[in-house]
Amino acid sequence: NPSDCVSRVKPPQLFNSQNFTVDLRMPGVLPTKSDTYLCMAFPVPTSRDSYIVDFLPHASMDTVHHMLLFGCQTPVSTSSYWDCGSVQGTCEDEASIMYAWAQNAPPTKLPNDVGFKVGRNSGMSFFVLQIHYGDVNAFRDHHRDCSGLTLRMTLKPQPFIAGIYLLMSVDTVILPGKKVTNADVACDYDSYPIYPFAFRTHTHRLGKVVSGYRIRDGKWSLIGRQSPQLPQAFYPANKEVTVRYGDTMATRCVFTGEGRTSKTYIGGTSNDEMCNFYMMYYMESKHAIPFMSCMEPGSKELFRHIPAEANVPIAV
Ligand code: IYT
Ligand code: CU
Numbered sequence: 121n122p123s124d125c126v127s128r129v130k131p132p133q134l135f136n137s138q139n140f141t142v143d144l145r146m147p148g149v150l151p152t153k154s155d156t157y158l159c160m161a162f163p164v165p166t167s168r169d170s171y172i173v174d175f176l177p178h179a180s181m182d183t184v185h186h187m188l189l190f191g192c193q194t195p196v197s198t199s200s201y202w203d204c205g206s207v208q209g210t211c212e213d214e215a216s217i218m219y220a221w222a223q224n225a226p227p228t229k230l231p232n233d234v235g236f237k238v239g240r241n242s243g244m245s246f247f248v249l250q251i252h253y254g255d256v257n258a259f260r261d262h263h264r265d266c267s268g269l270t271l272r273m274t275l276k277p278q279p280f281i282a283g284i285y286l287l288m289s290v291d292t293v294i295l296p297g298k299k300v301t302n303a304d305v306a307c308d309y310d311s312y313p314i315y316p317f318a319f320r321t322h323t324h325r326l327g328k329v330v331s332g333y334r335i336r337d338g339k340w341s342l343i344g345r346q347s348p349q350l351p352q353a354f355y356p357a358n359k360e361v362t363v364r365y366g367d368t369m370a371t372r373c374v375f376t377g378e379g380r381t382s383k384t385y386i387g388g389t390s391n392d393e394m395c396n397f398y399m400m401y402y403m404e405s406k407h408a409i410p411f412m413s414c415m416e417p418g419s420k421e422l423f424r425h426i427p428a429e430a431n432v433p434i435a436v
């Protein structure tokens with residue numbers, strides 16, 4: 121019954137003068153084919169600066185393959201939900217990812233005293249929830265789905281803000297049949313200190329392993345390494361590795377062109393590829409840079425020194 125589902129969507133709940141929760145739920149949807157991506161936008165309920173301090177997922181394991189939460193200024197739509205399966209159908213402007221839930225992976229918690237800063241003044245007026253519905257057979261009984269997330273939020277300024285550093289390749293070409301192609305990305309880091317605590321890797325079918333490093337004085341330190349064929353959640357990062365002015369950030373994605381009969385390029389469809397390393401960090405609030413990215417191809421000379429582990433596929 122669709123109304124069951126809708127009635128579970130609560131308006132923002134106020135607990136005291138500072139703390140509240142926001143429910144982000146699908147409005148009782150019934151996907152009709154497998155691998156449907158649905159998105160829904162929700163206005164941030166206050167214009168004041170506020171902080172997300174915790175995420176509580178509500179997802180049916182048998183239907184939801186993954187859920188992503190983005191923040192942005194201009195969602196593709198603001199009325200009900202829409203199909204966001206094709207190329208980047210979430211926001212008109214730049215979307216920044218804040219949370220990922222994936223089947224069989226433990227969701228990452230924000231550390232104490234850390235929050236994602238949102239609110240109309242922080243350039244983050246909307247939440248966009250994306251849900252990938254995998255196997256549609258679970259909908260044969262025509263039940264409606266209202267999976268989603270509850271955000272625990274506060275108006276209380278947090279000592280640290282959370283942010284995302286995205287390293288991505290924009291120019292990789294994978295030749296058909298070629299056993300190994302590396303996508304290397306690197307940038308000098310020239311901002312205030314950041315403390316990585318989680319990372320997420322993303323490729324499509326051809327990705328074998330994605331690794332992210334900090335390079336300091338020529339020494340490579342691993343921040344995180346994962347198979348993009350495992351659930352694409354945020355996994356705990358190596359907490360000893362912090363990043364400061366003068367360091368270099370570097371990522372390698374290892375692809376195989378085996379099984380392809382034509383060149384594979386970076387792009388939005390499942391026949392294309394992507395090479396992404398997302399690093400979630402916290403930073404002192406007074407600096408508050410919530411999003412950084414790196415799209416520069418790494419030099420051959422620099423990547424001569426990458427640790428051998430970066431080339432070792434992870435069995436799935
Ligand atoms: C070309 C590419 O690699 N796209 C990635 C990274 C990306 C994410 C966001 C690029 C932009 C963004 O605003 I957020 I411009 C990409 O689309 N990655 C997908 C999701 O769309 C987030 C992924 O699952 O990581
Ligand atoms: Cu998925």
Ligand code: CU
Binds near residue numbers: 322323324388393394
């Ligand atoms: Cu992709």
